Amino acid sequence: MNPLDHDLERTARRRVAARLGWTLHALVFLAVNAGLAWLSWRSGRDWAVFPAMGWGLGLLVHGLVVWVKLGGGGLHERWLAQERERLQQQRRA
Template sequence: MSNPMTPDDIERLARRRAGAKLGWYAHASVYVVVNLFIYALSEYGFGQRRWSVFPLLGWGLGLTLHGISVFLIGKGGGLRERMVQKERERLQRPRDGS
């Protein structure tokens, strides 16, 4: 059986979750600014071909994986919490034939 969290535990976890989300927002902001600059270089500066799509896609994949780890899978993420709660409920159900 799980012990209830103390107020200090809750505060620590809340700060960790908020920090992870702020980290992702900062990552996304830098992604947008840098890729706009790269696009401008590609479009109006260097070369005949549009090469800016390559860093956009590569970094975009990294940003997506970062978001998945923060918002879905990471400790306290929505998906993980729902799965843990379902497992708790399953384990607490009375078993037939026991």
Template sequence: MNTPLSSQEIDKLARRRAGAKLGWYMHAAVFVLVNLVLLGLSARGFGTRPWSMYPLLGWGLGLTLHGLAVFLLGAGGGLREHLVQQERERLQRQQGRP
């Protein structure tokens, strides 16, 4: 029951999904690099406790939520499209359309 997409719509959707995924990959790369530096500083004795775990956990939560938004709920996953299709069908039934 999906209406076919034009080639321009497919290209636009593909670019948006690829951009969202690339944004997450960049976020993950910066996360790894920065936290390796912080872990090194913490291990070298800059501080009395292993303080580098606090930014790692906080930023890790943010990275996880970003990944969920991109790959599961957002432009990179199918769940959003499935929910939109269900809602579209429900609204069409309410309007008396097949």
């Protein structure tokens, strides 16, 4: 396997792992918040909306990092490319 194929394989695996991680995060969010909603309903109070909103915001941010494509790659890849460029410029100076 040539180095380019190796890099592509590693990038593909990392991206799939990030998407799988978000999917697992979303499934746990749904399961836990369904349980909290049930407990809230049983107690006659509407308190479960607060943890759902807080955790939902975290899930949204996680999703933006994983799913939103900025400049042809994910946010992580964009920042990584910028950092590489900065380090290469420092090396040349």
